[in-house]
Amino acid sequence: MKSKNIRLAFYVTGSALRLLKLLKRNSVVIKDTVLVVNDDIPDVRLNALLSKNDIPYIEVNYRDLGLISDQKNIFISNLLLEKFNEYDIDYCFCFGGRILKGNLLRVYKNRIINFHPSILPSFPGIKSIDQALHKTSFLLGNTAHFIDEGIDTGPVIMQSILHRKKYATYESILGLQIPMIEQIYRWIIDNRLITINNSVDIKGADYTQTIFYPKLEVK
Incomplete structure (x- = not known):
């Protein structure tokens, strides 16, 4: 199967340590990344890495712009749409803190992937991790999904799961997103990620595994 050439963007908020770790360890992702947009205080290490690899980087400071509340959501959505069109973006991986909306979601339907x-x-x-811990959830984890008009309601692509006993810090959960990104990106460039009737199917993927917590001891 012939792989596609992809132009990839990231929308992040703050230090973006997951993106920094990902780009440091994955040469394919960094080669195909053509735009990073950050709408909070950046990490100087990320700035240096992007500059070294000639990746365009846009910072947004809402305070300087005098924006509050939903104005921030509208501004970043319009900015992303403008820049995605300018840079001819195919897909965006999202760790951003704002609610995306408007024409961006229509033009880039099923092409903006959030990691929740x-x-x-x-x-x-x-504060989903805090919510789960407060409710003493048996299982914790992550969901990769396409962004739609709702709040974390778009079609699910992939999930990662760990038992509460394995939780130590936020990184216990957030760190699992890095291999998820790498796997999903491989599916994208191999043209295996298909969305039909608001449902995602990965061509040839194995959906058959069943996991028990605790592990079964009987045969």
Whole structure:
């Protein structure tokens, strides 16, 4: 199967340590990344890495712009649409903190992928790890899904799951997103990620495994 050439963007908020770790370890992803947009205080190490690899980088400071509340959502959505068109973006991986909306979601339907730190549909929205811990959830994890008009309601692509006993810090959960990104990106460039009737199917993927917590001891 012939792989596609992909032009990839990232929308992040803050230090973006997951993106920094990903780009440091994955040469394919960094080669195909053509735009990074950050709408919070950046990490100087990320700035240096992007500059070294000639990746365009846009910072947004809402305070300087005098924007509040939903104005931020509208501004970043319009900016992303403008820049995605300018840079001819195929897909965007999203770790951003704003709610995307408007024409961006229509023009780039099923091409903006969010990585949310809960096993959706449980605990959508902000502070999802804290929500799960507060509810003493048996299982924790992440969901990769396409962004739609709702809050973490788009078609699910992939999930990662760990038992609460394996939780130590936020990184116990967030760190699992890096191999998820790498796997999903491989599916994209191999043209295996298919969306039909608001449902995602990965051509040739194995959906048959069943996991028990605790592990079964009987035969």
